[in-house]
Amino acid sequence: MIDVNGHNFGSIINGEERKGERKNLDVINPYNNEVIGKISCATKEDVHDAVDTAHYTFKNTMSRMPAHERANILRKTAELLEEQSEKFARMLTLEAGKPIRESRGEVERAVQVLRFASEGAKSIYGEQIPMDSAVGGENQIGITKRIPVGVVAAITPFNFPLNLVLHKVAPAIAVGNTIVLKPAEKTPLSSVLLYQLFEEAGLPYGVFNIVMGAGEELVEPLITHPYVKKVTFTGSGVVGWKINEIAKRKKVTLELGSNAPNIIFEAGDLDIAVRSIIMGGYTYAGQACVSAQRIYVQESIYDSFLEEFTTEVEALKIGDPLEESTEMGPMITEEAAIRAQSWIEEAIDQGATLVTGGKRKGAILEPTVIANVLPEMKVVCAEVFAPIVSIMSFSTEKEVIEHANATDFGLHAGVFTSDINQAIRVADAIETGGVWINEVSVRRYDHIPYGGVKNSGIGKEGVKYAMEEMMDTKFIGIKLY
Incomplete structure (x- = not known):
């Protein structure tokens, strides 16, 4: 059993921790730069052992385990997580710098993911095929079965270190696969706490394995191992498409970045739009791939929106993420905040207007609003992944659709209007994997299909949809005589 009383962890392979003569990395609290734990980094041999273990366990244990x-x-893991929710929330806040209220929300969602997966495990169906639909198919029966692929390699980001891990681990277990997880080295501690819950719930050793360390050292040997049959990655586009390239003929799911457009028409409710965009732009300091980044406001209500929105932004409470009243904490590192601030300054140099925010103290960047931006500015055309929102005006529906689609990204979008015909027209025209009506782009529930188009990725998550992508379809034909 893994000791979770300390915060110094090695990789976990076949139920055993691996430390020893390995490089160590500190896990840093982004708010105060305190060391809250350490990880002992996996070697390439550890990675190979983890995959070999997962493969052996799949063949001899998991593939035979009934639904x-x-x-x-x-289900038991969900119950244990619910019982220990405050412990997990505190860990998320310490390692990710997430406000404690947001951390509690992440834990609640994680419990839900486990319950969706538990229900899904007993709802895996094939079909009967009418063989006599084809000439010569008389007196034959055709059926399909959904079967697990085997070993799943899961690579996860820092921003939702519990929920995004479970979006890969829980569906894999539900369908009968085994997993090797490479969590983000900045936020790895919650993954070990999660492993402990699965162990307590009765998950056999070797089903869920964790390799700790930096992605540039571990990802390639992990995903190119011949026993790995499925790769699922959430993170940056540069890394994701490289993974897709080196994974070659393996099944791959990529959940990548975006610069989500949110469109506010004059027919929309201004107060609802303001509240929604506040949440969507500054949740976890804007470090979400569907964060509200590009805000298009119809010119007749542009000034009213900008004034009300700015007032609400300036009222946000920034500070210690462990304090109950804190609404926005630090970015994941000071380097990330410096990079984001440089994008703000570059936009201003290119003619944009800083409406509010823009100042930085360590890893905390003030919630920022920028106006008079141009499409080619980084704060518009790239993914900021920071508490920065750019506000732009538009006149016609046709014009704003063109603006929204003028990007290489396409994950989520938000549209605010009380005109149902307009809402459906625009939702159909926007080139994204998902569109919310009268809700901000950042909204995600854990059972909906979630995934992007263009450079925002391939494949879908959401428990049911992730399960489908972690299985193969096998045909069985029977000739009667």
Whole structure:
């Protein structure tokens, strides 16, 4: 059993921790730069052992485990997580710098993911095919079965270190796969706490394995291992498309970045739009791939929106993420905040107007609003992944659709209007994997299909949809005589 009383962890392979003669990395609290733990980094040999273990366990244990047992393990893990929710929330706040209220929300969602997966484990169906639809198919029966692929390699980012891990681990277990997880080295501690819950819930050793360390050292040996049959990655586009390239013929899911457009028409409710964009632009300091970044406001209400929105932004409470009243904390590192601030300064140099914010203290960047931006500015055309929102005006529906689609990204969008015909027209025309009506782009529920188009990725997550992508379809034909 892994000791979780300390915060110094190695990789976990077949239920055993690996430390020893390995490089160590500090895990830093982004708010005060205190060391809250350490990880002992995996070697390439550790990675190979983890995949070999997962493969052996799949062949000899997991592929034979009935659905009701998998469902029970997932259900028990959900119950344990719910019982220890405050412990997990505090860990998320310490390692990610996330305000404690947001951390509690992440834990609540994680419990839900486990319950969706538990239910899904008992709802895996094939179909019967009418063989006599084809000439010569008389007196034959055709059926399909959904079967697990085997070993899943999961690579996760820092921003939702519990929920995004579970969006990969829980569906994999639900369908009967085994997993090797490479969590973000900045936020790895919650993954070990999660492993402990699965162990307590009865998950056999070797089903869930964790390799600790930097991605540039571990990802390639992990995803190119011949026993890995499925790769699922959430993170930056540069890394994601490189993974897709070196994974070659393996099944791959990529959940990548975006610069989400949110469109506010004069027919929309201004107060709802303001409140929604505040949440969507500054949740976890804007460090979400569907964060509200590009805000297009119809010119007749532009001034009213900008005034009301700016007032609300300036009222946000910034500070210690462990304090109950804090609404926005630090970015993940000071380097990330410096990079974001440089983008603000570059936009201003190019003619944009800084409406509010823009100042930085360590890893904390003030919630920022920029106006009079141009499409080619980084704060508009690239993914800022920071508490920066750019406000632009438009006149016609046709014009704003063109602006929204003038990007290489396409993950989520938000549209605010009370005109249902307009809402459906615009939703159909926007080139993204998902569109919210009268809700901000950042909104995500854990059972909906979630994934992008263009450079925002391939494949879908959301428990049911992730499960489908972690299985193969096998045909069985029977000739009667």
